[in-house]
Amino acid sequence: MDLYADSIQNLPAAERLRLVEQIWDGLSTEPTPIPLPEWAVSEAKRRRDEMIANPELSLSHDEVWNQINDKRDA
Numbered sequence: 001m002d003l004y005a006d007s008i009q010n011l012p013a014a015e016r017l018r019l020v021e022q023i024w025d026g027l028s029t030e031p032t033p034i035p036l037p038e039w040a041v042s043e044a045k046r047r048r049d050e051m052i053a054n055p056e057l058s059l060s061h062d063e064v065w066n067q068i069n070d071k072r073d074a
Contacts, residue, residue, distance in 0.1 A: 008016060027034065051058050059067070 008019065011019075
C-alpha cells in the first residue's frame with residue numbers, strides 16, 4: 001500500500017466514511033456517465049428477470065425499512 005492509503009486506513013471509521021461520501025458526491029457531478037462492466041449489466045438484468053418471474057421474492061418499501069429498523073434496534 002502507499003502512504004496515502006495507509007493514512008486513510010488509520011483514520012477513524014467516521015472520517016473514512018466522510019471521504020467516501022465526498023468521493024461519491026464528486027462522481028455524481030461527472031459530466032459523462034461512468035461505464036458499467038458487462039458483468040454488472042448482466043447481473044442487473046438477471047435479477048430484474050428473476051423478480052418479474054417471481055414477484056413473491058420482492059419486498060415492499062415498508063418491509064425493507066422495517067427490516068432495517070429491526071436490525072438497528074437489535
